[in-house]
Amino acid sequence: MTTKPRYDAVIVGAGAGGGIVAGVLAEAGKRVLLLERGRPLSFPEVGRDHLRNQRLSQYGNNAGPDGPDHPRVFVSRANGRARVVLPHEGGYSNNAACVGGGTLVYGGQAWRFHPLDFKMASTYGVPAGSSLADWPITYDDLAPYYERAEHEIGVAGDASRMAHLPPYARDYPMPPVTPDTASSRTFGRGAAALGWRTLPVPLTVNSVPYQGRPACLHCQHCVGFACPVDAKNGSQNTLIPRALVTGRCDLVTGAMAERIERDTSGRVVGVTYWNERDERITVGAEVVVAAGGAVETARLLLNSGIGNPDQVGRNLQGHCYSGAHGLFEHEVVDGQGPGVSIATCDFNHGNEGVIGGGLLADEFIPLPIVVWKWHTPPDLPRWGAEAKAWMRDNYRRLMRIQGPVQDIPNPECRVTLDPDVRDRWGIPVARLSGGTHDETVRTAAFLHGKAVEWLKASGAVRVFGGPPGHSLSAGQHQAGTCRMGDDPATSVTDRHCRVHGHDNLYIGDGSVHVTNGGFNPVLTIMALAFRTGEHIAKSW
Amino acid sequence: MLTEAQERTLAAVVDRVVPPDETWPDSGWPGGVEAGVLDYLREQFRRDLADLVPHYRRFLDALDAEAAPATFADLAPEAQDALLRRVEQGDVRATGGWGNDLAFAPQFFRRVVEHVAEGFYTSPAGRRMVRFEAEEAAGVTA
Incomplete structure (x- = not known):
C-alpha cells in the first residue's frame, strides 16, 4: 500500500456531479483529487457503432464500463432469481464510466x-409501501444553482415558455x-387543438457558439454518442x-475506488483505490465526495x-418511461x-x-436498428418483403411521444452488496433488487x-404501443440511494448532501434525490x- | 467456421429475411447479402455471437434437411419463404437436423432474424433506405 500526499478533497467519480464539484473546489483554491474509473474519451474513440452505444448497448458500450471487470447481480422481480450481469446487459442499469x-x-x-x-409527500400523501417524502430543500433553494448550471454548463432553451415554473x-x-x-410543427398543431401548452425542450447543446465551442451541426447521432464538434456540453x-487549468486538480483515470477510509475515531480520512497499474493506493483528504452514481456510490458506502x-x-x-407510437401520413x-x-x-x-x-416530448432521431427493435407495430412480420417495406416507408412517418414518469420511491427497490460476486479487484459488487411501485x-x-x-390530435393515422409494466428502473437516470433528509433515521445525508454523522463526507450525485421528478x-x-x-x- | 454448404444456406436465409426489392438492381434497395449482412455475421461469429456458432451450424443443416431432396438455397424464393414460415411456426419434421427439440427451430429462427436485421439496418444500404442521415440537414451549419 502506497500513501500519497493529502488533498483538501478527494472526489470519486468524474461525471455530471463529481466533475462540477471538482471545478467549484479547485477554483475556490482547494487542492482536489478527482478519481474516475473510466478514461477520457475522444469522439473517434466513442465512435458511431449503432449496436454498441449508450442508447442501444446490444453488444457493448461506447463510453464504459465494458467487459467482465465490472459485473453486477440483478435479481428478477418476476421469479426472484439472481444472475450476474455485464454492463451492456439488461438489468445492469449502466451509466457511462468515462471523464x-x-x-x-x-x-x-x-x-x-x-x-x-x-x-411530493405533502402534496399527495404517502402511498402504502412507498417511502415518498418531501425534500429538505425547496425549488427556491435550488433555483440559483439551476441558473448557474444553465449558464456555466450551457443550456439552450426559452425561459418565457417554461410556464409550469416560477419566472426565471x-x-x-x-x-x-x-x-x-x-415534428414540432406537427405536435404544436395537435397541442393547440387540445389547448395544451408546449415548449422547446431545453438541451445542454450549443445552438450558437458558446464558451469557445461551436454550434450544433444537427447530425443524427446525438443521444448515445459523443459530439463531433464538441457542441454538447457536459462536465468533460x-x-x-x-478545474485542471487552476493547477490545483489532479485527475486520475482508470482509478477504481475500493473504500472510504476512517481513523480509529471513525472520522473519514481518505479513500483507497486501485490505479490502472493495479496498485492499491490510499490517499488522505480533509473531505471526501462520493459521486459515482446512485448504484456505485451506494456500493462504495x-x-x-x-x-x-x-x-x-x-x-x-x-x-x-411511458408513451405511445404514432404513424402519420406525412x-x-x-x-x-x-x-x-x-x-x-x-x-x-x-x-x-x-x-x-x-x-411528454417527441423523440431524438432514432437509429434505424432501434426503430426495428423497439418501435415497430406488434402485428408487423419480423422478416420478409413486408417488414423491409414498412421500414422503408415509415421510418420518417413514425414518432414516439413519451416521457419520464415520476417514480414513487419503493424502499424495497435497492442496492445491496452481493455476498458472493466480486469485481476484478476483489471488491463486492452491487446487487440490484426490487421494482417499480404500483x-x-x-x-x-x-x-x-x-x-x-x-398523437391523435396531431394527425396520427395509427397509434400503437401500450403503457409500461413493473420493472426495476434505474439506468442512466439512477437516483435515490442516499436520499437527503433532516432525520438520520430515514435518510443518508443532510440538506447539504453531507452524510449524517460525518462532517467531511459528502455525496455529489443523484443518490441524494429524495424523488426524481x-x-x-x-x-x-x-x-x-x-x-x-x-x-x-465555504465550510473547509 | 461454417462449411461451404452452410454458408450457402445462410446466404439464402439472409436474402429471405431481408429480400432484395423486386425492382433491384434497376431501382429500389438491395437484399441482405448485397448490403453486407454476411460480412457482418462472419465478424459477429468471431465476436459477440461466437457461442452461437454451433447453433447456427445445426440450424442451417436442419434447414437443408427440411428442404431435402433439394437444398434450401436451391429452392425458389417462394418455396424458401414457405419453408421459413413453417420453421417460424414450429411446423417442422422431427427427422433431419432438428432432433427431438422441435422448439429450437422457431426460437433460433427468431434470433437469426434479429441478427440479420442488425446487419442490415446498421449497413449503409439499410441506413440510406430509411433515410436516417438527413442530406438536407447535414450541411446546414457545417
Whole structure:
C-alpha cells in the first residue's frame, strides 16, 4: 500500500456531479483529487457503432464500463432469481464510466424539477409501501444553482415558455437548438387543438457558439454518442477543464475506488483505490465526495461500512418511461438532430386520480436498428418483403411521444452488496433488487393515455404501443440511494448532501434525490453539485 | 467456421429475411447479402455471437434437411419463404437436423432474424433506405 500526499478533497467519480464539484473546489483554491474509473474519451474513440452505444448497448458500450471487470447481480422481480450481469446487459442499469460520465454521451435534456417535485409527500400523501417524502430543500433553494448550471454548463432553451415554473431570474444563455422541425410543427398543431401548452425542450447543446465551442451541426447521432464538434456540453468540456487549468486538480483515470477510509475515531480520512497499474493506493483528504452514481456510490458506502446501513442503497429509482407510437401520413422526422424538439409539462402535476406525472416530448432521431427493435407495430412480420417495406416507408412517418414518469420511491427497490460476486479487484459488487411501485405504474398508464391523445390530435393515422409494466428502473437516470433528509433515521445525508454523522463526507450525485421528478434528472444533479461544492468551499 | 454448404444456406436465409426489392438492381434497395449482412455475421461469429456458432451450424443443416431432396438455397424464393414460415411456426419434421427439440427451430429462427436485421439496418444500404442521415440537414451549419 502506497500513501500519497493529502488533498483538501478527494472526489470519486468524474461525471455530471463529481466533475462540477471538482471545478467549484479547485477554483475556490482547494487542492482536489478527482478519481474516475473510466478514461477520457475522444469522439473517434466513442465512435458511431449503432449496436454498441449508450442508447442501444446490444453488444457493448461506447463510453464504459465494458467487459467482465465490472459485473453486477440483478435479481428478477418476476421469479426472484439472481444472475450476474455485464454492463451492456439488461438489468445492469449502466451509466457511462468515462471523464464526463453520462454527460459525454447523453441527450442533454436540461430540465429543472417542478416546485411540487420537492414536496411530493405533502402534496399527495404517502402511498402504502412507498417511502415518498418531501425534500429538505425547496425549488427556491435550488433555483440559483439551476441558473448557474444553465449558464456555466450551457443550456439552450426559452425561459418565457417554461410556464409550469416560477419566472426565471435569467433566460437561458442560448436560444432553442431546433425551434422548427417537422415534428414540432406537427405536435404544436395537435397541442393547440387540445389547448395544451408546449415548449422547446431545453438541451445542454450549443445552438450558437458558446464558451469557445461551436454550434450544433444537427447530425443524427446525438443521444448515445459523443459530439463531433464538441457542441454538447457536459462536465468533460466545462467544469473539469476549468478545474485542471487552476493547477490545483489532479485527475486520475482508470482509478477504481475500493473504500472510504476512517481513523480509529471513525472520522473519514481518505479513500483507497486501485490505479490502472493495479496498485492499491490510499490517499488522505480533509473531505471526501462520493459521486459515482446512485448504484456505485451506494456500493462504495456499503463496502466502507459508512452511513445508516438500513438506508444506504434503498429507494433506488430512475424513470419508467411511458408513451405511445404514432404513424402519420406525412413525414414527422426531418432528420434535423438532435431531434427532440417539443414537450408539454401540463401533466407533471394536478392529474385527477394519480400521483405526480411527467413531461411528454417527441423523440431524438432514432437509429434505424432501434426503430426495428423497439418501435415497430406488434402485428408487423419480423422478416420478409413486408417488414423491409414498412421500414422503408415509415421510418420518417413514425414518432414516439413519451416521457419520464415520476417514480414513487419503493424502499424495497435497492442496492445491496452481493455476498458472493466480486469485481476484478476483489471488491463486492452491487446487487440490484426490487421494482417499480404500483402507483408509478398507475401514473404511467395515465401518461400513456395523454400521449395517445396528443398523437391523435396531431394527425396520427395509427397509434400503437401500450403503457409500461413493473420493472426495476434505474439506468442512466439512477437516483435515490442516499436520499437527503433532516432525520438520520430515514435518510443518508443532510440538506447539504453531507452524510449524517460525518462532517467531511459528502455525496455529489443523484443518490441524494429524495424523488426524481417527472423530468430527466441531470440538471438537478448539476445544480446540487454547484451547491454542494460551494458549501464545501465555504465550510473547509 | 461454417462449411461451404452452410454458408450457402445462410446466404439464402439472409436474402429471405431481408429480400432484395423486386425492382433491384434497376431501382429500389438491395437484399441482405448485397448490403453486407454476411460480412457482418462472419465478424459477429468471431465476436459477440461466437457461442452461437454451433447453433447456427445445426440450424442451417436442419434447414437443408427440411428442404431435402433439394437444398434450401436451391429452392425458389417462394418455396424458401414457405419453408421459413413453417420453421417460424414450429411446423417442422422431427427427422433431419432438428432432433427431438422441435422448439429450437422457431426460437433460433427468431434470433437469426434479429441478427440479420442488425446487419442490415446498421449497413449503409439499410441506413440510406430509411433515410436516417438527413442530406438536407447535414450541411446546414457545417
